[in-house]
Amino acid sequence: MATAADPDDPCAEGTGEPDPDSPEGRGAVAFVLPAGPPDTGRTPLDRRRILGAAIQFIDANGLSALTMRRLGASLGVEAMALYRYVPGREQLLDGVVESVIDELYGDPDVHLEAAHGWQDYLQRLAHGVRRIALAHPEVFPLVATRPPAAPWVRPPLRSLRWVESFLTAMTSSGFSEDSAVAAYRAYSSFLLGHLLLEVSQKGVPINAQDAGESTPAAAEADLSEYPTVVRLQELLSMDESAAEFEEALENLLGRLEHVRREGRSPRDPESFT
Amino acid sequence: MATAADPDDPCAEGTGEPDPDSPEGRGAVAFVLPAGPPDTGRTPLDRRRILGAAIQFIDANGLSALTMRRLGASLGVEAMALYRYVPGREQLLDGVVESVIDELYGDPDVHLEAAHGWQDYLQRLAHGVRRIALAHPEVFPLVATRPPAAPWVRPPLRSLRWVESFLTAMTSSGFSEDSAVAAYRAYSSFLLGHLLLEVSQKGVPINAQDAGESTPAAAEADLSEYPTVVRLQELLSMDESAAEFEEALENLLGRLEHVRREGRSPRDPESFT
DNA sequence: ACCAGCGCGTTTACATCGTAAACGGGGTGG
């Protein structure tokens, strides 16, 4: 299964299996109405509509293009109208993050309870989050950037409801409270970390095509300093993220099973205090 | 004030050992001259000085406070003067990221070659990067956010020199080319991911002190929906990031050793005792 | 000694941004 060397097509999109979490891979969930410019325009504007429009807008035009005026325009309204429902731009972005995370609730493949065991629960949750990250690559970095709702939760996943769900799922599946918290940390660290990285490399021009012919040879010359990078260029430029995600996730689950049985960290001679 | 349930100090800073990578933990490396407001002012302004000032400024005032005018002022110069050395704000931030990553070269504890084995190499590199991340928590998120210099490297660590160093270190330590690339992915994914998360929870008000007394009881009421979170509040609010980092790093190294021996993906139900 | 040129920082100017404040208008309850 692990692709050996793929002589032609250095920019192949993986091993051949379509990514099950990619937006094209599913019918629903990532509904993209193409952001009708002036909107039908009679629905009377409320907070959810604004947040939804903001997400659409960011997905379509990038985070940096989102301004209050433009967002207003995309809703057929002046910028200042938004301020009746949102205190300001910063809080609007907070709301966007919250909304995106809350999309999970609508995902039928993700459960709030560990009905089929905690491994199934974590697996579904991970893929659900990954699906959302891939559907909103420009929004997702905000999740890590923005300060959390409950500051004292470390690390701060923004939705307390999910934290609660996670912790009850784990403690009711044989994890001690210590272990559940440790698992929460390891899991969310892995998940957000991996996805942040995966998402940050989307939207990058895969092939050097079209990127602009400024410094066409300069880049080559610069690369001559790094022979190994050049030699492994083909391997390095493959996108194996789906397989890597799966692999790392399964490894993590194995680690957590160990934590569950031992009660605490799988390495240390002494734990703490 | 807000946290009524406060038995002692639930926001304690860990187990007692000082974090070896924290800025206070070392003498050098994170030299912080306190940003003398108008600067001594005779050095004639060049790109490196601008980038350095930008990093200082962000560390001191936060990323969002960095404007061209203010950065100019911190160098005793008008904003437009900067444009002679930097094409614009965006590229200035790119330069900041590059500079921060390049700080690694000045760290005596981090080596470019795996003279004492690849595990030592990776360990030193990881802690070096962590030190930098903790020294510049406001800068570090930019590393993940900004598009990379060599787009086709996945995931894109910004410095090709470090990618080169990594790959040669690994291939010369018994990793096949495939394995080295896989290791590069797993390692950088873990490292950037973990540090991004760790850094994002710094700068968050640890204790609800001073955060503003809006919604003092509202937060409590909201929390009542999440009994498990409340019950585990103490555990959740501990900062174990140093220990967790160490643990996760060691686990990764173990995984990589497995990769090295097997040649490729570490399929492990229960690998080690 | 001159002066042309140019490297480098300043000044001026403008479009755009977030947002405070006042405004208006249409629906609703007395």
Place this chain on the structure above:
DNA sequence: CCACCCCGTTTACGATGTAAACGCGCTGGT
């Protein structure tokens, strides 16, 4: 019928990124 108020608009202001023109002081050729 009128007073109110919900909700979107208008106007206005200071700050931002940056283009363009300006000017000062040093330098090298004659």
